Amino acid sequence: MTTIADTTPAPSLERLVERRIPGRALEAPFYADDDVFDLDISAIFTRHWLFVASTAEIPEPGDYLTIDIGPYPILVIRDDDGDVRALHNVCRHRGSRVLSESSGSTGNLVCGYHQWTYATDGRLLHAGQQAADFDKTCYALKTVHCRVVGGLIFICLAADPPSDFDDVASRTLPYLAPHQLHRTKVAAQLDTVEDANWKLVMENNRECYHCEAGHPELMYTFFPTYGYAEDEIPPRLMPAxxxxLQAQADLESACTERGMPYEEIEEIAGRPSAFRIQREPLDGAGESYTLDGSAACRKLLGDLDITRLGRLSLHHQPNSWFHFLADHAVTSMAIPLGPERTLVRTTWLVHEDAVEGRDYDADNLTAVWRRTNEQDAELVVRAQSGVKSPVYEPGPYAPNEYQVDSFCTWYIDETRKYLRS
Structure with missing residues (x-):
């Protein structure tokens, strides 16, 4: 008989982190506790490089978007020179948010409270009536570290960001370059607020143990053997x-002919800017994420000349995953809103010259991942409900869930470093 004991004092954060058992899921407080959530913002989301948007989302000077990282309101904008910048969206007068819309376009940045006015690079231009010795140069908007890698915008709130991101950028850029994301536009964007902790969202994304039963639309093109070691593939999956193997051989031949890298790089633990990248084949027609695997957009990205180039998948911790195909790209990010709420934003990009209704149908383009996102949202809500039960105990990961284990190991290592700093 199971007995329930709910009088045990909550462990300290340090103790909770130190007693994590490798190969097993995290304990319940990691997914629901307010103090752990605050720790996650401090140890993870203000100290690491975060994906926040693609350059296609702010294509012209003055285009901007805003996003909150914990208590930090952030403004990402393309300045008058066309450079992408990130700024703290906090007026230097009395702290009001300068821009309140989620996205838009502006000439100057004008605070709606007292009309302090800033240039798109953050310089203070106008502050009304001030004392004679007031120096405008001392009151620019505070900057946030910002990097663009192959059309992907990353920011870091830390004073000294992880320096290993330079290595990540240099090694991933050759994979991204053929898709020329700087020549894309947004075809669709979907925001979903999932009622679950951000780690459950990321863990769910790092395994396909659940895919056969949970994602029928995705499985038209996603090989069900993903995550299995060669000698661990069940007999029922051998035909797949x-x-x-044939699709992989064809893909490698096509990539070699075009000078495109495809090899796996997997460093999802053991470094601050953990990542994984690999070009892999798709099942079905092998061209795109559609219900039959055929291309969803007639206009291919960049200068790509064939459709059957599989999927280039990139995962970057702590908050993003991507799929780049010959005909379109899909970017996804997770931003924690609270201990049990996470914003998941999915964006579909097509060639800048592609015309909806002629080159692509938006419903067909987005169908697979829209449905997959809905299914994942349901699954992580079920997980969130379960881990809050007093009888929940962290269970063991299956071999094909090794990436989940690595993600949790990375999270514990980075949190431990913060607690000891």
């Missing part, structure tokens, strides 16, 4: 594995 044979298709995968």
């Amino acid at each position: 594995h044979a298709r995968y």
